[in-house]
Amino acid sequence: EVQLVESGGGLVKPGGSLRLSCAASGFTFSSYTMNWVRQAPGRGLEWVSSIIISSTSIYYADSVKGRFTISRDNAKNSLYLQMNSLRAEDTAVYYCARVEEGYNWNDRYYYGMDVWGQGTTVTVSS
């Protein structure tokens, strides 16, 4: 079964740190770009970060740039999100999701986030 399972969420004080993990199974993890997407309570979806297969290209939303670090370990089929200097506005459910993207000759394709984890809740509060 194709599956992503997040862990590492919890309650943390403002300014604190957390490290989220996402364990992949049932597919070739090293063939997919991976993402973190979050959803604040009662709000919409916010893309947080992406990391391509080789980890040579990494992208962040401005709201987390300089505070969050995405990484992956293809040998362990795992994705991570190190979150530092946490703020109240980082409170959300954090999802990991895979996306199939790449190039056919010179044509880029991006086939959407087709597998998602169940989410892990991060609460930043004093």
Added chain:
Amino acid sequence: DIQMTQSPSSLSASVGDRVTITCRASQSIGTYLNWYQQKPGKAPKLLIYAASSLQSGVPSGFSASGSGTHFTLTISSLQPEDFATYFCQQGYSTPYTFGQGTRLEIK
């Protein structure tokens, strides 16, 4: 950043109705547009990728079209399980922004 705007924000409809949700991008994104369905307490589910391609396993009652800045998602005949929130998302450039969502409720 590319802004994605969905309309309507909410919609009441009945089982069997045909409904259309619109998503507009603040600049041209070609066909790098995806649609997701989300039910309360659950992760989003990919319905449509590349503006009009039906994701495997998604019922054929869902269809989508568009390119450039204007996109639509249509449900041809609402089923009880279709009542959910729908999001569009652009995959043209980072940040990969989502629309604010359209909540589809039972009338």
